[in-house]
Amino acid sequence: MTDSTNSTPHTVQATHAVEVPPDVPMVQLLGPNDELLTTIERAFPKLVIAVRGNGIQLQGDPGDMALVEDLLDELIAIVDAGHPLNRDAVERSIGMLRRKTRERPADVLTMNIVSSRGRTVRPKTLGQKEYVDAIDENTIVFGIGPAGTGKTYLAMAKAVAALQAKEVDRIILTRPAVEAGERLGFLPGSLNEKIDPYLRPLYDALHDMVDPDSIPRLMASGTVEVAPLAYMRGRTLNGAFIILDEAQNTSAEQMKMFLTRLGFGSKMVVTGDVTQVDLPGGTTSGLRVVQDILKGVDDVHFAHLTAQDVVRHRLVSEIVEAYDRFDAHRRTPDKRDGQGPRRAGAAGKKA
Numbered sequence: 001m002t003d004s005t006n007s008t009p010h011t012v013q014a015t016h017a018v019e020v021p022p023d024v025p026m027v028q029l030l031g032p033n034d035e036l037l038t039t040i041e042r043a044f045p046k047l048v049i050a051v052r053g054n055g056i057q058l059q060g061d062p063g064d065m066a067l068v069e070d071l072l073d074e075l076i077a078i079v080d081a082g083h084p085l086n087r088d089a090v091e092r093s094i095g096m097l098r099r100k101t102r103e104r105p106a107d108v109l110t111m112n113i114v115s116s117r118g119r120t121v122r123p124k125t126l127g128q129k130e131y132v133d134a135i136d137e138n139t140i141v142f143g144i145g146p147a148g149t150g151k152t153y154l155a156m157a158k159a160v161a162a163l164q165a166k167e168v169d170r171i172i173l174t175r176p177a178v179e180a181g182e183r184l185g186f187l188p189g190s191l192n193e194k195i196d197p198y199l200r201p202l203y204d205a206l207h208d209m210v211d212p213d214s215i216p217r218l219m220a221s222g223t224v225e226v227a228p229l230a231y232m233r234g235r236t237l238n239g240a241f242i243i244l245d246e247a248q249n250t251s252a253e254q255m256k257m258f259l260t261r262l263g264f265g266s267k268m269v270v271t272g273d274v275t276q277v278d279l280p281g282g283t284t285s286g287l288r289v290v291q292d293i294l295k296g297v298d299d300v301h302f303a304h305l306t307a308q309d310v311v312r313h314r315l316v317s318e319i320v321e322a323y324d325r326f327d328a329h330r331r332t333p334d335k336r337d338g339q340g341p342r343r344a345g346a347a348g349k350k351a
Helices: 026-030 032-043 062-080 087-098 105-109 126-137 151-164 191-209 212-220 252-259 286-293 314-331 339-350
Strands: 003-007 012-019 048-052 055-060 114-116 119-121 140-144 170-175 224-228 240-244 267-272 300-304
Touching: 012 062, 026 032, 026 062, 032 048, 032 062, 032 087, 055 062, 062 087, 062 105, 087 105, 105 126, 114 151, 114 191, 119 151, 119 191, 126 140, 126 151, 126 300, 140 151, 140 286, 151 170, 151 191, 151 240, 151 267, 170 191, 191 212, 191 224, 212 224, 252 267, 252 286, 267 286
Parallel strands: 140 267, 140 300, 170 224, 170 240, 240 267
Antiparallel strands: 003 012, 012 055, 048 055, 114 119
């Protein structure tokens, strides 16, 4: 490994050689057709990266070189752990290193929650890992954040993992059936057919993590229950992993009703996005007020996910950030608003 630095009045150029361990296949580290190497080069356009055998030569800004060396260490650790690399993992590792997050990208991206049919569910961002850790450490966890941050999906994975480990006897999944333009009573079909569209996202996530052929048996035995929030009233839920999804569409009274269903040996995860409330005008979202009501209560945790935790298409994160900026600007009153006309009116009266 060698270093050299050349200084000029305007730029600082340095070179640095990184030797990849011989047991790490370069095709896994750099991707087929150097796809991952290209991703790194695009992220650091002022850095020259040359690969010869298992050696990687870096030339350019010393700060960028230090970041890329750290990045290569993280990617090697991911490969050593037996996890395949892809462009998403590389980009997320770069983002975490640039933000100087508290945990190593390799620790975040190699954390397995549950595996099914060759697929493994794991967190993809630091915020998601902290959310998953909070579920392990607390009895009631609120996952609050925009669409695409994995709030419900990761909670579902933790529920399935808890059931497989026999930490709970059953999984209960529920959502409020908020009407959007159509009343349930006027929709065609039986009651189950009417409420099915509201619960479909929960079924979809469940199908990703459990053998679909076993789901009817699990539901018939009561091991897995998917039901509207109204069905929770009057019950005490013992030995269960309970997920309330779309909680922004609960009233304050419904939220209290749900939380007081908690029984012995149970865990609750409440997920929602307070920026997408579909309640009728004048109804206060239970997810909004509960943050003030339960603030500081032991064994209750509020995990706030942000646009940085969005794991859908790249544009979803940018859309969320754009809306956040728009909402922040709209909430900021113009200091001059209303003052000009009042002063003019007062002056006119004096005249």
